[in-house]
Amino acid sequence: MCFATKPTFMLVPRYDSPGDYHMVDQLPNLGREKEMLDAMGMSSIDDLFADIPEAVRMTEELPLPPPQSEEEIISDARRLLGANVALGDRVNFLGAGLNRNYVPASVFQLVTRGEFLTSYTPYQPEVSQGMLQAMWEFQTLISELVGLEVANLSVYDGSTAAAEALTCAVRVHNRKAEQKDTVYVSELVPPSRRSVIHNYTQGGGIEVKTLRHNSDGTLDLNSLSQAAGSCGIYVEQPNPLGILDGGLTRVKEIIGENTAFVVGVAPVSLGVIEAPGNYNADIVVGEGQALGSPITYGGPLYGIFACTKTYLRQMPGRIVGRSIDVDGKEAFCLTLSTREQHIRRHRATSNICTNETLIALMGAMHMSLLGPEGLAKLAQRNMAACQLAKQKLSEISTIAIPHRNNSHFNEFVVELPGSAAECIAYLDTQGLIGGFDLSAWYPERKNWLLVSFSDQTKATEIELLAAHLAVWSTSLVQGVRA
Amino acid sequence: MSHLFEHEGADGKGYSQPDPVAPVDNLQIPSSLVRAKLPRWPRLSEPEMVRHYTWLSTRNFGIDTGFYPLGSCTMKHNPRINEVIAQLPGIADIHPLQPDHQIQGTLAIFHEMQDMLGICAGMDAVTLQPVAGAQGEFTAIRCIQEYFRGRGELGRTKVIVPDSAHGTNPASAAMAGFEIIEIPSREDGRIDLDALRAVVGDDTAAMMITNPSTLGVFEPEIAQAADIVHEAGGQMYYDGANFNAILGRTSPGLMGFDAVHYNLHKTFSQPHGGGGPGSGPIGVKSHLAKFLPGPVVKRRPILAGDQLTSVNKEWWYHWHQPENSIGKVQQWHGNSGAVVRCWAYYRRYGRELKTMSEHAVLNANYLRHKIIEEAEKIGVRHLFADGAPVDVVKHEFTISMAPMKEECGIGAMDIAKGLLDMGYMAPTVYFPLIVPECMMVEPTETESKETLDEFAKKFVEVLQEDPEVLHNAPVTTKVRRVDEVYAARNLTLSYPFDE
Structure with missing residues (x-):
């Protein structure tokens, strides 16, 4: 404890460690409490809360960690959020109504x-x-x-x-x-x-x-x-x-x-x-x-x-x-x-x-940046990726595309020879976020995988998905036959 | 060029895009669905677009622009580190359907936020799903509704709100199907316990109330009110709009409430963004926990086989569906970006959140005192009246312009417009409805003493202004007084391309 370097804080005896001063950059009147209370003829912050009946007053300090500086907060945020798998870290086919379009x-x-x-x-x-x-x-x-x-x-x-x-x-x-x-x-x-x-x-x-x-x-x-x-x-x-x-x-x-x-x-x-x-x-x-x-x-x-x-x-x-x-x-x-x-x-x-x-x-x-033709092109890019994927995946004999004769935007259903949940787990091990297990929406559809494509989907990524789906489904079908 | 739609550049202006991954001349589109005519959107290059929106921004007033004493809205400074954190790919670029093992960091933050909010309000369980205060109210009232249905108490069809309540309270309860019983406040603006006793009964589902009240005054008899409602078998709901006043000094739990919503965009500094996004988590006592919208985050000790990361060395975080959940109020997990910003905000204060509230209350009382003092100096105090006869207020206070209206025909709106000419955002006007010609002032804890001193002086200067000048105000703003009646009578809700 060293008040010599921060004399103004002596007015607020609760702050007993330098770590507690971190909100000083957020509260302009920290350390000026006495001056302001004096102007009002009050002697302490408690006077401002005298109207709260004793029976409902909080008597203990909040059981929370001590204040942090901006640098410590960003460091913690980077550590915590950095442990997540961001969509951009992987090859992603998860959409289900939310699409990872490029925003300028x-x-x-x-x-x-x-x-x-x-x-x-x-x-x-x-x-x-x-x-x-x-x-x-x-x-x-x-x-x-x-x-x-x-x-x-x-x-x-x-x-x-x-x-x-x-x-x-x-x-x-x-x-x-x-x-x-x-x-x-x-x-x-x-x-x-x-x-x-x-x-x-x-x-x-x-x-x-x-x-x-x-x-x-x-x-x-x-x-x-x-x-x-x-x-x-x-x-x-x-x-x-x-x-x-x-x-x-x-x-x-x-x-x-x-x-x-x-x-x-x-x-x-x-x-x-x-x-x-x-x-x-x-x-x-x-x-x-x-x-x-x-x-x-x-x-x-x-x-x-x-x-x-x-x-x-x-x-x-x-x-x-x-x-x-x-x-x-x-x-x-x-x-x-x-x-x-x-x-x-x-x-x-x-x-x-x-x-x-x-x-x-x-x-x-x-x-505003897209303009009419930009919107059309964005839509075409989304649709073209979806259509290319449908074409590539329909070449795999061990999976089916139940609605293949329909027109699709962004996503379509793949019917697998086994559970979609297991397929997604397999694709996860291969570095792919493989899509959405539709049994979460339609419990009877255990083998339906919803795969999504956006303007960010590359042709090589579609090839990769097709290759992995072929390997997984073929091994499953052969396993069943064996 | 002031209108976006006057930018009629060449086809395809805007940002350049890569070509599609496959030819687009044979896109399979059902013939009935081929778009015949593209939207009449403008065509701007990036420099034009940047200039348009920058120009618009110069015609808008934010906290960054100047003092924003808008009562009930808690317009505190929005720390910029929160914006940086919300753009990290670990939150901006993750999907709500990713499996738990890919998002342990987010779940850890959510878990900490649930705990922190529960601690601050004295509640046992928290959901972060509601995306705004009003949705939080609706969610909590739905939980209370299912609680009574579960107990077979189907006759509890009424929700009591004081006449000073925020409009969202009755609107949210009505949306859930309740009948609204409005009770009058006492002359001094406080809750009228006799009026409450007169309306509670076995048809009471809940009472919705905020404390401090919308007059900025702490209700000293809140525990008695809670007893009255509880004895009648009803539930107490705390509107958290004014939570910024009491954090660490008391809590809704201590006051006897069963459920509470938090406005993260007020108390925890999520920027208001011109009207949103907000975030309105709710906290409940244990008897309501199993009805919360799902899922909520839980944690358990690490087991063999868990995929460890730098986050979860001790705990495994996972989504959990409450047993009798009311279901969903937003399709995913709420406004997660706002939750992460507010996590960064709370980390700044930690156990010193109490200091935040103390300074909010200090600033409000100081400003109220200074306004009265400045007015007395020049003998114009008769031009306004205190909104509430109390020694201290909490985070905000109300002023009635009724005396001035009577004396010289100047109302709260005229003063508000006069303050705009002084370079301030106006206080909230005409709310709460129970204070005639009301101005509601909330300085927040992030304003300096100098700003408050200056505002008090300017406020009194405005009071002394020639009535004609005030009727005419504002004159220094980008446009002068806007005709709201004209807007409603000549509805033009989009750009008139044919004009």
């Missing part, structure tokens, strides 16, 4: 500008025009991408976007619906997304029924007519098996005007695939991540939410509108706030307050 360096550089990073929700528009305009532009980029009139400035992720879309559909359609409080969701939607949908819909007493798919993975349009008269249906394009389903263009005519057609999209695919708004989707949602954001262990991401004007006043989340200031100059502000919790309280369209603005901003920056 300028996006990361710009998004850390403090004026964006350290601002709050733009409640004071006069000093928040930058973020407001950026989000208004984001809304435009998304509207154009999905082919719908209105987009908000993000919800949490693709799963909550889907859930919010379904509750929104019920609010809009329930009065006229023949099947009250009922929505339909594709049976392929993974349990994790379905669980989010359940949590968001159960409170409103909404029943979630299931839409069947054909054996080739496409939506069963014959049984779809049962959903007519419900409040809405949710399907994905590409679907969770990576299939691009042309049949979805006929959905709206089957379910009818008063049932919301909600489509979950992979946004990059829309560089080559028709915007769902153009085949009469009412609400388009999706996981925005592939545009602008790293995967970051599944969050933060951003959920896309776009719709026709029919749903505008029942949609969740923040919306920026263009306006004018008192001089008649163009200006932007949050609008339609009367839908929201801070005004409407328990009658709000959603409880969402904090959203994913900064990640949406990264999305806007990425989209």
Whole structure:
């Protein structure tokens, strides 16, 4: 203990080791407590907490480690996070809805500008025009991408976007619906997304029924007519098996005007695939991540939410509108706030307050750099990698591609001669993150491996996957025969 | 060029991409799905894009720009080391479906965060999955709902919230299917125990409350409130928005709460990012633990055959599904990037997190004192009223502009706009609803005494400003007062390409 070198800290006797001074670079008034307390006529910090009754006071110190300096923290972070296997360390075929697209360096550089990073929700528009305009532009980029009139400035992720879309559909359609409080969701939607949908819909007493798919993975349009008269249906394009389903263009005519057609999209695919708004989707949602954001262990991401004007006043989340200031100059502000919790309280369209603005901003920056043709090329690169892989893997006689005659984006299913879990474990030993074991989603599909390809996938990596799958499956088949 | 969509460069401008790995002239796309027309996105080169967003950033105010006393939002400094750590490939470039043995480092950090948050709030179990405060509220209320369903207490359909509560409280409980009972606060803004007694019963599921209250005042009778709710068989829910005021001095557990959410983007410095991302973990007492959304991180001693790394020499970290989990509220494991940033933040303070709260409270009281003092010096104190009749506040305080509104027609919004002209972000206005013409001021612990002194002076200067000037304010900002009614009446929610 050496107070001689740090005399100001003598005011705070609790600090008894130099190690405890590390937050000195975070607290400007550390060591000036007495001066400030004197000004208020108080004698100690305890006076400031005298209003907390003794019975509920914490009497022990927090049983936590001592403070650390920045250098020690980064060192610990590097040690801990460095022990992880990053996707970039390996040859990676794991996607399942999250894709490791390249995000240009300028996006990361710009998004850390403090004026964006350290601002709050733009409640004071006069000093928040930058973020407001950026989000208004984001809304435009998304509207154009999905082919719908209105987009908000993000919800949490693709799963909550889907859930919010379904509750929104019920609010809009329930009065006229023949099947009250009922929505339909594709049976392929993974349990994790379905669980989010359940949590968001159960409170409103909404029943979630299931839409069947054909054996080739496409939506069963014959049984779809049962959903007519419900409040809405949710399907994905590409679907969770990576299939691009042309049949979805006929959905709206089957379910009818008063049932919301909600489509979950992979946004990059829309560089080559028709915007769902153009085949009469009412609400388009999706996981925005592939545009602008790293995967970051599944969050933060951003959920896309776009719709026709029919749903505008029942949609969740923040919306920026263009306006004018008192001089008649163009200006932007949050609008339609009367839908929201801070005004409407328990009658709000959603409880969402904090959203994913900064990640949406990264999305806007990425989209701005891509431009229309850049998006198309990005989509083509993703699709070409997927298609090349399908061709290469279909040459292996010991594995099958059950939906091979369909069109795929980013991913497809490989049917193995043994368990997908064992195959992934084998590929792990060979330095490959081999894909996703679909039995986690569909328990009866023990041998289904979902393999994913993005713009980052190289032809040589596809060759490597094919070679390892051939070795593993052949040894398994021969082992069985022997 | 001020509009992104006015950049109509040549085809294919933007960042250059490698060619596809295979020819694209025979992509298999169902004919009905071929995109007919590309989106009307702009075409910018990198220099144009960088300049556009840099220009936008100069039209935005952040904590880095200046003092940001936005009450209830805890706009503290965001340490930059946290951003560096969140970009390390060990977090930015990992996938939530990777097996446990490939992500021991992340799981170790998550486990430490669960423990730390539990300790700070006096809770027994924590999930990091909810991605925002409101989602944390919703998640905890769902756990409470399943708890009562499990006990067969299906008649507990009501959630009690004070009229001073954040709007998310009633909105979250309503989303879970509860009926909301709003109880009035006492005249002094505190919880009215008689009003609470009058509404609790065997239909009470929970009470949602924040402490310190939204007036920045500690509720001294919080333990009694908890007793009233518990005796009626209900659960106590702590809205952690104001947790920055009390860390290390008291805890929701000590006050008698059963569940709590944390706003990592308030208390633990995750940057607000203009509206998100946040992170809203929840902590619960043991009786609610088995309902938490899954999975949560657990650890066990190392066994033979475990793949050891530099992280797990003693413990093996793994995901674990709670027994009666409500399921998922976000598809993956929450906003992991935010959790890692906040881990770096908490490591800075460690057991001295208490000092952080002490300084937050010190700064709030000092600023409140200085404003009153500066006003008295020149005899204008009658222009505003304290939002709460107490000797000390916690991390924030409220001021009512009702006297000034009455005297010269200047309301809270006029003062707010006047402060913008002084180079400050305005305090929160018109919240809580129970304080007329309310301004809610939260300086946070990361502002210096000089900043607080200066703000107090400027605040009083604004009070003395000619009413006409204030009605006209702001005049120094990039745009002047924005017409929100015009925006709502002339909805233009995207770029009008045809205009």
